[in-house]
Amino acid sequence: MQLVLLGGSISRASVMTESRDNENSLIRRVASFARKCLFGILSVGPIPNHIAFIMDGNRRYAKKNNLEEGAGHKLGFTALMSMLRYCYELNVKYVTIYAFSIDNFKRRPEEVQSLMELIREKIEGLIKEESIVNQYGVRVHFVGDLKLLDESVRLAAKRAMVATSKNSKAVLSICIAYTSTNEIMNAVKQSCEEKWEEHKKLGSCGTTNGLIDYAEKVGRKGNNFIGLSDIERHLYTRVTPPPDILVRTSGETRLSNFLLWQSASSLLYSPSVLWPEIGLRHLVWAILNFQRNHSYFEKKRKQV
């Protein structure tokens, strides 16, 4: 009798969880459908090609909700996955995120270590078959001075880039060990080294026929040893166009050395919400503002 009752209660419990699962998946399907309709309406206007995110506020969120230290970053990662899903459903081709700055290395060593561990774990998660990058055909790029990273993180990053190199529908650039000033200086160094090599080659070969014209061309450039195109060619972010919208959460309105060169004409959006709390409504608001300014901005650009 008791066994029957126990069996009955277990089966009732399993039916209840099953119906709750069904309810959840039904809600998820309805939500997904509503989102599709919403994005269909938004797509009538111009959709940004490239959105960049500065994911600020993870630690403040953990503090506000009395969570342990690393929990804020983990919840931040969940929020990032949702935002990526919304962006790719909306056909935003390029997304760039500011994961870790070179300045952040100056934080407490324990914090830096745990962040690096989390980053490595999440990169490995991205390579898995069922991850969002494979679902939406996203190619992953790691942008920054990767030599500054630990061996394990660097190897994981290289593996992720190789694993997703065949994806072509969208691009995700993850800025890690990155600052914009470091990127520009690196571009200048590489341009100088490239031109220096060419210069030395000319010097050692003398003036053989094939090189005469080239020598003259370089000489004609005069003082302009390097130009704008040389710098742009050597930037880490050369594979992506400039961002249309730059979103920074937690209400701070500063760039913190992120994409300084590239965001010369990006729309800056700084909602006061903390990064783990960011939702669909913030993305939609950013895009509506972008669409509102787009015609005025295009008109100004045509005058240039």
Add this chain to the structure above:
Amino acid sequence: MDGLVSSLLLLLLLLLFGGVTSIWPYQSLKFWSKILRLISRLSNQSPNNTALGSDGFPEQLRRELMPRHVAVILDGNRRWAKEKGLTFIEGYRAGFVAFRVFVGICVQWDIPIVSLFLFSSENWRRPQISLRTYLHASRSNRETNSEIPELGVRVSVIGDTCSLPISLQELIKETEKETEKGTKCHLILAMSYGGQNDIVQACQGIATKVKHGFLEPEDITRPLVEQELQTRVTNVPSPDLLIRTSGELRISNYYLWQSAYTEMYFTTTYWPDFDRGEFIEALLSFQQRGRHFGRN
């Protein structure tokens, strides 16, 4: 659940918006723009508390938290004139009056360095007539403007000045020479300036040094680049606060390298209306921010 409810609500709003817009597109967009502008104006309404202490310094601000370098993008002269039904040249004149008042306030409150973005290298391709009227307005104002040297202000001009008319170039040289000895405030005027061009010319300077053997590529550091940028006229090239008027939320190729850690403040007020009260609001906002420079 929360995502579902907000999706449905947004969907309904957008259906309404989409329906109305498709019937009257031009009028709808203008209408919605005005509504959004009104909402942001109402939420930004300053209490206009311009109470000053006995030394002329605002009571709400703290002296020790004042920025050392303030940069402003003077935007909105034309739109201000259009709203008031005036001509563009009257808009630029009003903008110039606001500029003189602003410089006076900065001197009074001991802000050592002020950068003002007058127009960029891209603006040169705007309709020629508007540029000519702006230059005419700025030249005639500057000729009668004998106040600035008396205030103890040192003026420097940065940007691609070689592309400006010869008469204006000479006026610039004269003004810089006359005000060389000013110590109260350093006013940096950015004319025909582009942030990317500034970085490129700095890099070209460095590359030339590398080419002639004075430098190795490994010696290129951040301070070295800052010594080559056009903002080398001052020893604090990075602004602490950047203000942009008229509601545009962009940097528009102004200070790019220099504003790596700059706090930005955007207001929907047009530049001719940017007065003492608005400036106090901007400084209050600045003083309440926590600046970590990525370290904390």
